Amino acid sequence: QQPLNFNDGEVFADGLRNEVGLAFDSHGDLWGVENAADRLYRDDLGGDIHNDNPSEELNRFREDQAGETWGYPHCWSEYCLPVENGGSGMKGANTPWAWPSFFDSEYTDEWCRENTNESVMSMPAHSAPLGITFYEWRDMSQEEECRASGGFPKSMDKYAFIAFHGSWNRRPPTGYKVVFVPFDGEGNPTALPIDLFRHNGDEAKWTDPVRPVDVQFDRCGSLFVTEDGTGSVIKITYSGGYFDEYVPIETDVVDGASCSPFQLPSSSPIMNSPTKIPSASQDTVDSVSVPAEIPVTIDSSEKKPPSSGPSVGQSEEPSAASGKSWTLAPDDNICCP
Numbered sequence: 478q479q480p481l482n483f484n485d486g487e488v489f490a491d492g493l494r495n496e497v498g499l500a501f502d503s504h505g506d507l508w509g510v511e512n513a514a515d516r517l518y519r520d521d522l523g524g525d526i527h528n529d530n531p532s533e534e535l536n537r538f539r540e541d542q543a544g545e546t547w548g549y550p551h552c553w554s555e556y557c558l559p560v561e562n563g564g565s566g567m568k569g570a571n572t573p574w575a576w577p578s579f580f581d582s583e584y585t586d587e588w589c590r591e592n593t594n595e596s597v598m599s600m601p602a603h604s605a606p607l608g609i610t611f612y613e614w615r616d617m618s619q620e621e622e623c624r625a626s627g628g629f630p631k632s633m634d635k636y637a638f639i640a641f642h643g644s645w646n647r648r649p650p651t652g653y654k655v656v657f658v659p660f661d662g663e664g665n666p667t668a669l670p671i672d673l674f675r676h677n678g679d680e681a682k683w684t685d686p687v688r689p690v691d692v693q694f695d696r697c698g699s700l701f702v703t704e705d706g707t708g709s710v711i712k713i714t715y716s717g718g719y720f721d722e723y724v725p726i727e728t729d730v731v732d733g734a735s736c737s738p739f740q741l742p743s744s745s746p747i748m749n750s751p752t753k754i755p756s757a758s759q760d761t762v763d764s765v766s767v768p769a770e771i772p773v774t775i776d777s778s779e780k781k782p783p784s785s786g787p788s789v790g791q792s793e794e795p796s797a798a799s800g801k802s803w804t805l806a807p808d809d810n811i812c813c814p
Contacts, residue, residue: 490538492546492593498609498691503635504664507538510606510639511596513553515646519577523562528647529736532556532571532599533606535637535658535666545594551579552589556602557736568736569669571599600670603644604652608691608703611660612636617697618719627714628698630721635660639670640689640702643681653681655689655702655713659725671725674702674713687711 490496495512502508513531518524531553548554555572558564565572573589600606614634617623636657643652654675659667676683686706693701698719702711717723 489543490547492548494549497607500609500611502611502664503613506664508609509536509538510609511536512605513602521563522558526558529557529602530555532602533604534596535598535600536596542594548573548589548593551576551584552593554596554599556599559736566736569599571595598666598669601651603647605642605644606639607642608640610638610692610694612638612694614698616719623697626697626699627716628719629700629715630717630723631719632721632723638692638700640692642688642690650681653683653688655692668725
């Protein structure tokens with residue numbers, strides 16, 4: 478078989494930087510998660526603003542946008558710029574700005590706003606989103622192999638799930654978790670990212686470095702997460718039923734940004750009313766935190782997917798052979814290795 482000749486290819490989407498994770502939704506639209514640049518410095522916007530900018534991006538590439546640009550390397554998207562520095566003062570603002578090295582050419586802030594596509598959603602800077610998948614719900618309750626598998630509920634159908642690998646040059650760190658973005662039936666996000674799986678310590682990093690890379694559902698609706706910090710595959714299952722009417726509760730982004738949560742206009746399809754995740758009720762070395770309203774079980778096995786996860790309310794001792802296992806009980810919101 479002859480290799481593909483990319484000289485004959487078509488540029489479908491231009492102006493992207495490290496669009497590592499790609500996935501099609503149920504409407505046939507292609508989505509990508511973008512890792513933005515580092516070391517951003519602009520005198521007119523406060524000098525060293527790299528801690529909270531540029532934002533990581535959630536992008537949608539429709540067929541009628543083929544050949545258009547999203548701005549890189551000339552432009553970047555705002556995640557958090559204080560008002561006193563010329564920004565919006567809100568997290569997730571998504572405002573396009575020009576990269577300072579192009580000031581001497583035609584690329585200005587105004588040019589970026591008039592000639593490039595904005596991302597659908599801006600996410601915390603340096604979170605490093607590497608994987609994205611959409612949950613496609615099916616009624617598997619009568620399938621023998623799926624009856625006790627812990628598939629996610631019907632109410633989370635069409636949601637996007639994203640793996641954040643985590644930051645390397647941000648203080649405090651951010652990322653190191655898996656989030657989900659609720660979507661409506663028309664294929665539009667209805668909330669900013671909500672934490673599903675994250676470290677519950679004083680910062681985002683895990684003591685034994687869990688660093689999510691990709692996410693994928695099996696046919697029964699269980700979520701598998703690959704991570705390259707310890708070389709594990711983590712299985713996340715839902716302890717309710719396939720037909721549960723789960724309603725997500727938005728969470729604060731624990732990233733230390735100086736801006737306030739972004740309040741989108743009432744006309745926007747994305748609404749955000751952050752609610753803090755309850756803090757740990759006991760001392761732990763490493764722990765898992767998700768909103769108590771999400772009754773999930775989290776299981777980790779080294780190098781390969783586990784055949785089945787522990788049931789809610791039980792715990793397993795970690796070992797060199799099996800890696801680590803966590804059980805998350807809905808009533809206490811936390812479990813320890």
